[in-house]
Amino acid sequence: MRSIAITVNGVRRELDVEPRQLLVYALREQLGLTGTNVGCDTTTCGACTVHLDGESVKSCTVLAVQADGREVTTIEGLQSNGDLHEMQRAFHENHALQCGYCTPGMIMAATSLLKEHPDPSDEEIRYGLEGNLCRCTGYHNIVKAVQAVAGA
Ligand code: FES
Ligand code: FES
Structure with missing residues (x-):
């Protein structure tokens, strides 16, 4: 297991992940951010798209350890103070x-x-x-x- 820290939707989150853990599963299963969907798991559908340091990436194609020390925004982080983006x-x-x-x-x-x-x-x-x-x-x-x- 590796200990990593990712700033997710503006909040620093620390988690332990296996090196093979995909970012999408860290978001969904460890952080409970189920707004990011999994459609194909093979970089085809884009259902898992999030922003990594401001750029869109398919989070089924990024290892959680690759997001260590970086910023991730998910669909849950787009709203501000309860107002939709x-x-x-x-x-x-x-x-x-x-x-x-x-x-x-x-x-x-x-x-x-x-x-x-x-x-x-x-x-x-x-x-x-x-x-x-x-x-x-x-x-x-x-x-x-x-x-x-x-x-x-
Ligand atoms: S789940 Fe389809 S591209 Fe990631
Ligand atoms: S997959 Fe149903 S609205 Fe796009």
Whole structure:
């Protein structure tokens, strides 16, 4: 076991992990942050997307030990003082979710995309989110939600 410390959603968390432990399972099972979903476990679907030092990563592709000393933001950390993040609101207002399974990862990827491209075209949004799959195929409204935040 290795002792590591990760700042998760602004709070320093210390935990003991096996070196092979994936970050997504440390978040879900050790820290109880179940908003980050596991869809494939093989870097395909993006359901597990979180921010690592401000950049979106698939947390099933990162070892927990690789996050030692770094900052992680999960979907739970996007709200502030109980108010939804504008991207969370936009997904809600634009009906950008059906079953909701892909939604946390989509939102984390979308916020990261807008940080890099504040005014993306439709095509850039689709390209930027290509690593996130929606099994309900709700892509049209997801793009609309991201456009709404970019436009605001
Ligand atoms: S669970 Fe990580 S990419 Fe699918
Ligand atoms: S809303 Fe169901 S997987 Fe995307």
